[in-house]
Amino acid sequence: MSIRPILGSLALATLVAMSAAGCAGDEQPPAQLIDGTPARRPSAAALEDIANDQIATTIKVVDTRRVAPATRAAQCLRRARDHAAVGPVVVRVGVNGESITFRDSSGRSLIACDRAAASGEGRVVWCGIAIGRLEDGRLQDPRLDLAGCRTAAADPVAFAWVEPGRATRYVMVRQPGFTEVYRVASGLPVRISTTSGIDREMSRASFQITEHDGDGRLLRAYTLDASVSG
Amino acid sequence: MRRARGFVVTFVVAAILGTVGTAAAYHTRFVADNCNYAASTPTSYITRDGSAAVALRARYEGYQWAGGCWNDNDRDDSPNDPREDPATGGEGGDCSGFTFKVWRESLDQSSAGFEQWGLLRYVHGPYTAAAFKAGTGAPNVTVSKTALIKMDALASDTHIGLIYAANPDGTDQIIEAKGEDYGTGVWTRTYRGSSSYSGVRRTGWSS
Numbered sequence: 001m002s003i004r005p006i007l008g009s010l011a012l013a014t015l016v017a018m019s020a021a022g023c024a025g026d027e028q029p030p031a032q033l034i035d036g037t038p039a040r041r042p043s044a045a046a047l048e049d050i051a052n053d054q055i056a057t058t059i060k061v062v063d064t065r066r067v068a069p070a071t072r073a074a075q076c077l078r079r080a081r082d083h084a085a086v087g088p089v090v091v092r093v094g095v096n097g098e099s100i101t102f103r104d105s106s107g108r109s110l111i112a113c114d115r116a117a118a119s120g121e122g123r124v125v126w127c128g129i130a131i132g133r134l135e136d137g138r139l140q141d142p143r144l145d146l147a148g149c150r151t152a153a154a155d156p157v158a159f160a161w162v163e164p165g166r167a168t169r170y171v172m173v174r175q176p177g178f179t180e181v182y183r184v185a186s187g188l189p190v191r192i193s194t195t196s197g198i199d200r201e202m203s204r205a206s207f208q209i210t211e212h213d214g215d216g217r218l219l220r221a222y223t224l225d226a227s228v229s230g
Numbered sequence: 231m232r233r234a235r236g237f238v239v240t241f242v243v244a245a246i247l248g249t250v251g252t253a254a255a256y257h258t259r260f261v262a263d264n265c266n267y268a269a270s271t272p273t274s275y276i277t278r279d280g281s282a283a284v285a286l287r288a289r290y291e292g293y294q295w296a297g298g299c300w301n302d303n304d305r306d307d308s309p310n311d312p313r314e315d316p317a318t319g320g321e322g323g324d325c326s327g328f329t330f331k332v333w334r335e336s337l338d339q340s341s342a343g344f345e346q347w348g349l350l351r352y353v354h355g356p357y358t359a360a361a362f363k364a365g366t367g368a369p370n371v372t373v374s375k376t377a378l379i380k381m382d383a384l385a386s387d388t389h390i391g392l393i394y395a396a397n398p399d400g401t402d403q404i405i406e407a408k409g410e411d412y413g414t415g416v417w418t419r420t421y422r423g424s425s426s427y428s429g430v431r432r433t434g435w436s437s
Contacts (some may be wrong), residue, residue, distance in 0.1 A: 002317055082387060082426045129360045132315065140314040141295075147339065147361040191255045200337055201267075203354045213339075216326050227316040228354055229296035230390060
C-alpha cells in the first residue's frame with residue numbers, strides 16, 4: 001500500500017479539478033445504490049471542498065450475536081466461518097459495491113465480504129472475501145480485491161479498506177461523475193469500492209480519497225495506491 | 231561529566247533516528263534493476279511436469295509481498311524485507327503471485343489460456359489466495375481434496391501452495407512462496423488435512 005498525500009492548497013485545486021472533470025463529462029450521478037434504494041445526498045454535514053455531487057453510502061451496524069439468519073450478513077459469516085466473528089458487523093451499501101466488515105475473535109484479523117451487481121444470488125452472493133492482518137490494532141495492508149466482482153456491465157469493481165485518522169468521521173471516494181461518502185463506524189476500517197483507477201496489467205487500483213471531521217472540515221486528501229497481494 | 235553525558239544522549243538520539251530512517255526508507259533495487267514488463271507469450275502445450283519445473287526455478291529465491299519477479303541464482307537477493315509492504319522492491323513472488331505465474335495464467339480473467347511469463351517479468355496477477363480458493367477466474371476450479379494431484383493447489387483464505395508430491399502419511403510436499411522469513415521452496419505441509427484449506431485446480435493441462 002502507498003498513500004500519496006495531496007497537500008495544502010493543492011488539495012482544493014485537485015478536488016475542484018476532479019469534480020469539474022466529473023461534471024464536464026458525460027457521467028451522470030447514479031440514481032440508485034447497488035441494492036436499488038435511491039441514491040441520496042449526505043445529510044449530516046456540509047463536507048468542505050467537495051462538489052455537490054455527493055452520494056451517501058448506507059451503513060448498518062449489527063452485533064455479531066444478533067445477525068438475522070436469512071440475511072447476506074449471515075451468509076458472509078458462514079462463508080468466513082474459519083474466522084469466528086466478534087463485535088460489530090458493519091454492512092455498507094454503495095453505488096457499485098456492498099461489503100461487510102468484522103473482526104475475528106483472535107483480534108488479529110479483519111474480514112470482509114464483497115459484493116457487486118454481477119454477483120449471484122442464493123449461495124454465491126459474495127464475489128470476494130478479504131482477510132486483513134491487524135498489528136497493534138492497525139491494518140497492515142488494504143487488501144485490494146479486484147478479481148471476482150463485476151458491475152452489471154461486466155466492468156471490474158475494486159474493493160479496499162481505508163484506515164481513517166482518529167478525528168475522521170467521513171471518508172469520501174471520488175468516482176467518475178460523483179463522490180461517494182462513507183461514514184466511519186465502530187472503530188473499524190472503512191471498506192470502499194470503485195470502478196475507476198483500476199490497472200489490470202499491474203493488478204493495482206488507485207482510490208482518490210478525502211477525510212473529513214464531524215463538522216465536514218477537510219482533514220486530508222490523498223491517493224491510496226493498493227496492490228493485489230497474498 | 232556533563233559533556234560526556236551530553237555526548238551519550240546525542241549518540242543515542244542519533245542512533246535511534248538512524249534506525250527509524252532506515253526502517254521507513256527500506257527498499258531494495260532488485261525490481262528496479264532486474265525486472266521487466268515484457269508481454270507474455272501465449273502457449274498451447276503445457277504439462278504439469280513443465281509447470282513444476284518452472285516452480286522449482288523459484289526455489290531458494292526470495293519472497294515479496296505483492297511481488298512476482300525473480301531470477302535463478304538460488305539465493306534471496308533482497309533478504310529480510312519488511313513484511314506486507316508491496317513497495318520494498320524485493321525479489322520473489324508472494325503465494326498467490328507465485329501460483330499465478332507458475333500456472334501460467336492470463337491477466338484476462340475470462341481467458342483460461344496459458345501465458346508464458348519470463349522469470350524476471352514483474353507480474354502478480356489479479357487473484358489473492360482467497361480468490362484462488364473460491365475458484366475465481368476462467369482457468370481455476372475448486373476440486374475435492376481427495377482428487378488433487380501434482381501441481382494442483384491447496385488454498386486457504388490467506389495462503390496457497392502447490393502440490394509437488396503427496397507423501398504416504400497423508401501430508402504433501404508443497405512448493406510455495408511461504409513468507410519473508412522463508413522465501414520460496416518445498417516443504418512438507420499438512421494443508422490437506424486442514425479444514426481451512428480447499429482444493430483448487432488450474433484447468434487445461436496437456437498432461
